[in-house]
Amino acid sequence: MSGSNGSVLRxxxxxxxxxxxxxxxxxxxxxxxxxxxAAYEAYADAGMEDPHKQIEAVFCSxxxxxxxxxxxxxxxxxxxxxxxxxxxxxxxxxxxxxYGVMSIxxxxxxxxLVVGFDKPKDRGVSGPSIASNGVRxxxxxxxxxxxxxxxxxxxxxxxxxxxxxxxxxxxHHNGTLAPKSMLKKEITVEEALSARMISWPFGLYDCxxxxxxxxxxxxxxxxxxxxxxxxxxxxxxxxxxLAANPQQDPDFDFLGWKPTVYAAKQAYAMAxxxxxxxxxSLAQVHDCFTLTELLTYEDxxxxxxxxxxxxxxxGTFALDGELPVNTDGGLKTFGHPTGATGVRMIYENTLQLxxxxxxxxxxxxxxxxxxxxGGAPQVCGIAILGLP
Amino acid sequence: xAEIGISSYGAYIPMTRLAxxxxxxxxxxxxxxxxxxxxxxxxxxxxxxxxxxxxxxVYFASTSYPYREKSGAALIARALDLRRTVATADFGASLxxxxxxxxxxxxxxxxxxxxxxxxxxxxxxxxxxxSSIESQLGDAAAxxxxxxxxxxxxxxxxxxxxxxxxxxxxxxxxxxxTWEERFVVDQGFRKNIVEVASGLREKxxxxxxxxxxxxxxxPDGKSHQQxxxxxxxxxxxxxxxLFGKVGNAGTAFVPLQIAAALASIKSEQRxxxxxxxxxxxxxxxxxxxxxxxxxxxxxxWHLEHKRPMDAGVYKRARHLEVEPPRxxxxxxxxxxxxxxxxxxxxxxxxxxxxxTLQFPAQRVCFKCHGLDQFESVRLSDRRGxxxxxxxxxxxxxxxxxTIAGIVDIDGARLYLMMADAKPDQLRCDLPVEFTFRRIHExxxxxxxxxxxxxxxxxxxxxxxxxxxxxxxVPPRMPVQ
Numbered sequence: 092m093s094g095s096n097g098s099v100l101r102x103x104x105x106x107x108x109x110x111x112x113x114x115x116x117x118x119x120x121x122x123x124x125x126x127x128x129a130a131y132e133a134y135a136d137a138g139m140e141d142p143h144k145q146i147e148a149v150f151c152s153x154x155x156x157x158x159x160x161x162x163x164x165x166x167x168x169x170x171x172x173x174x175x176x177x178x179x180x181x182x183x184x185x186x187x188x189x190y191g192v193m194s195i196x197x198x199x200x201x202x203x204l205v206v207g208f209d210k211p212k213d214r215g216v217s218g219p220s221i222a223s224n225g226v227r228x229x230x231x232x233x234x235x236x237x238x239x240x241x242x243x244x245x246x247x248x249x250x251x252x253x254x255x256x257x258x259x260x261x262x263h264h265n266g267t268l269a270p271k272s273m274l275k276k277e278i279t280v281e282e283a284l285s286a287r288m289i290s291w292p293f294g295l296y297d298c299x300x301x302x303x304x305x306x307x308x309x310x311x312x313x314x315x316x317x318x319x320x321x322x323x324x325x326x327x328x329x330x331x332x333l334a335a336n337p338q339q340d341p342d343f344d345f346l347g348w349k350p351t352v353y354a355a356k357q358a359y360a361m362a363x364x365x366x367x368x369x370x371x372s373l374a375q376v377h378d379c380f381t382l383t384e385l386l387t388y389e390d391x392x393x394x395x396x397x398x399x400x401x402x403x404x405x406g407t408f409a410l411d412g413e414l415p416v417n418t419d420g421g422l423k424t425f426g427h428p429t430g431a432t433g434v435r436m437i438y439e440n441t442l443q444l445x446x447x448x449x450x451x452x453x454x455x456x457x458x459x460x461x462x463x464x465g466g467a468p469q470v471c472g473i474a475i476l477g478l479p
Numbered sequence: 480x481a482e483i484g485i486s487s488y489g490a491y492i493p494m495t496r497l498a499x500x501x502x503x504x505x506x507x508x509x510x511x512x513x514x515x516x517x518x519x520x521x522x523x524x525x526x527x528x529x530x531x532x533x534x535x536x537v538y539f540a541s542t543s544y545p546y547r548e549k550s551g552a553a554l555i556a557r558a559l560d561l562r563r564t565v566a567t568a569d570f571g572a573s574l575x576x577x578x579x580x581x582x583x584x585x586x587x588x589x590x591x592x593x594x595x596x597x598x599x600x601x602x603x604x605x606x607x608x609x610s611s612i613e614s615q616l617g618d619a620a621a622x623x624x625x626x627x628x629x630x631x632x633x634x635x636x637x638x639x640x641x642x643x644x645x646x647x648x649x650x651x652x653x654x655x656x657t658w659e660e661r662f663v664v665d666q667g668f669r670k671n672i673v674e675v676a677s678g679l680r681e682k683x684x685x686x687x688x689x690x691x692x693x694x695x696x697x698p699d700g701k702s703h704q705q706x707x708x709x710x711x712x713x714x715x716x717x718x719x720x721l722f723g724k725v726g727n728a729g730t731a732f733v734p735l736q737i738a739a740a741l742a743s744i745k746s747e748q749r750x751x752x753x754x755x756x757x758x759x760x761x762x763x764x765x766x767x768x769x770x771x772x773x774x775x776x777x778x779x780w781h782l783e784h785k786r787p788m789d790a791g792v793y794k795r796a797r798h799l800e801v802e803p804p805r806x807x808x809x810x811x812x813x814x815x816x817x818x819x820x821x822x823x824x825x826x827x828x829x830x831x832x833x834x835t836l837q838f839p840a841q842r843v844c845f846k847c848h849g850l851d852q853f854e855s856v857r858l859s860d861r862r863g864x865x866x867x868x869x870x871x872x873x874x875x876x877x878x879x880x881t882i883a884g885i886v887d888i889d890g891a892r893l894y895l896m897m898a899d900a901k902p903d904q905l906r907c908d909l910p911v912e913f914t915f916r917r918i919h920e921x922x923x924x925x926x927x928x929x930x931x932x933x934x935x936x937x938x939x940x941x942x943x944x945x946x947x948x949x950x951x952v953p954p955r956m957p958v959q
Contacts, residue, residue: 116661116665118662118665118666212659212661212662215658215659215662225811225814225815225818225822226814226815226818226822226918226926226927226928227818227821227822227918227928232871232873232874234869234871234873235869235871235873235874235881235883238869238871239867239868239869239884239885240867241867241869242865242867242868242869242884242905242906242907243866243867243907246906246907287872288870288872288880289871289872289873290869290870290871290872290873290874290880291869291870291871291872291880292869335845337885338885338892338893338894339837339838339839339845339892339894340845340892341835341836341837341845341846341890341891341892342845342846343892345866345867345885
């Protein structure tokens, strides 16, 4: 696919405020509480004097909202303006962000709010629900779907469960450094390997923590950014791509995920990136399962197909490595409220680019990428932020 | 001498036990028993050697007594041949009903309204078959006489009430229902237990560790240990909660442990009992040194007298042989009818333009994007190869793990479960054929579809999947 005019978007829109609620099992908080927590932090971060006058439109993302747009509008009392809900599986957060960016680049609005949230703990299930539709749809477990690349990848490239465990260990470590993360617990490779099996090769520690949470971002036109902040961050690129259902696709090799490859191609063209490993300073990727993070290193071109295990062992993607990945602990430990996750990644990347990530700060970052993949998976969203 | 409190105790644990896990068991009422018969048995045990005419009230607590309207206490009084002028009261609904009845009896005797009250708690609760709560529940009853001449007195009480839908059974439910486990344990049980214990500490200036024995309600063994740690109770002071022996006996849980503790407590020793259910109750008890007059068998005797329960008898007795009606579970009969070529005939389609074989039926070709130019191709009598696979322990099925994976048949890809395969046999490119199976029973009916199965040479044993379900740890997986 080609033909999208990336230059219409590139560096036209600035992130001027970010906020994030505490992620976790927020039994005592409503979706509205978390939305307020995230949005008001973003308002303050942008130095907004009167958000009710300054925000012209709201783009929300939530995968299982109880009401949707009205939850956000009513929580924030943002009436008499457009409020829309964007759903695109686990890429919903990045896609809502994309709609916000496009609406400003198109000249429709000057300043908009993006809010991602989800509240799985109000649904009464510990993990993802196992829904069914058609008779042959079984088994429908996300761990079952995302594990399907393991057997063939392991056989071909000689990686194994220990490589996955090292990713879990890294993300558990990074999560201890993020105040708003759900899990703050270091683990060892041995603990990860001996945990109970969920869906081979995924043990418990290979699976992300489903949590409640909300995150918010304020976007404005680049030339207006200084009204809000002395440290604006520019949107270099934002992309969404779909691919065939990997369970049906006659052309699929089970060595990586096509949606990521497609979205990366768009995003890199838009951002003018030709050597991702050298040009990108840090990344937040969708580690719903450890193998997803491993495949994403390769699908995003951070390393050659089949070489991820060497980089995992040498620490390329560790917090002090060449290209730190999931600096806040990722979905694994920061938590995964599905609709919030993409927006939470923008929050983390913005803090990093401003040099405000405290104990987990990456050295002198210039460009930060965020990545969501979801469904069977069929969809990927990528956003690239950079300093002006 | 005339201290008022518990002057006698008794217990009943049915002899029949069902195995739980590898080493544990739980007490289950026999085919001819229920919460009421167990209550009578506990009453008999408590009154052994006592003058039954001295009892002037029966307080009965249960959430699972067979009638919704009709007194259990009156029936028990008759079965125990108590005075016709006996007062009766039934306590129910909350898992704390047992300790609530006990405290109400203490108050009534202290107030001088009644002199001697028989308090009985009995439960025979049912969890849905194969649910995790089913394996945690156990059936038992406990009984006390509350009067003067106490062997233990109530020194202090603290209660809190909580509105929470963590564990419940509505009028139409046969089985105990629960919200998610983390919520049940963290937000309901543990939060309230910790709060009520600290409330009692404020009142009595006694922390849990200051007591000689601590009785702690918990939904299961794991949360019992976690809560004991949170309350900083030394393990040697914890009364055995009887998980793995009896199970969670509901309203009788804490009363049963009080009965067990009273059998071995020494003069002036103190017991802390913490009960939970829509709030929590903390009770401080002190042993007076008086000896109990009843010749009850108590808990220890009942723990030793047991026999295994036949699983078939249990199912028949509890009416579990007929599957309870289940919702459609998301299965759409409309969709299934539309998909019958794929679901039942295992048919794929071949693009007439580019010859790509694909599954399931599409309108637009995956490869050449041609529209509606396909011929139908039967796959069920062909062979394919394993493209990828996983062992899914999360997927609900009678045999775990579920082996599932992608099968390639001349380019068409099918996501299928695998039948009659040994886990260590799995590898990419393994040749497979197809077999028509019941793949699940969602919606309370058989749902049929095809599974893949390794191409077996004649004489090879099928049904080998059994090995996987019986393995204690995940079987050897082909790694690296």
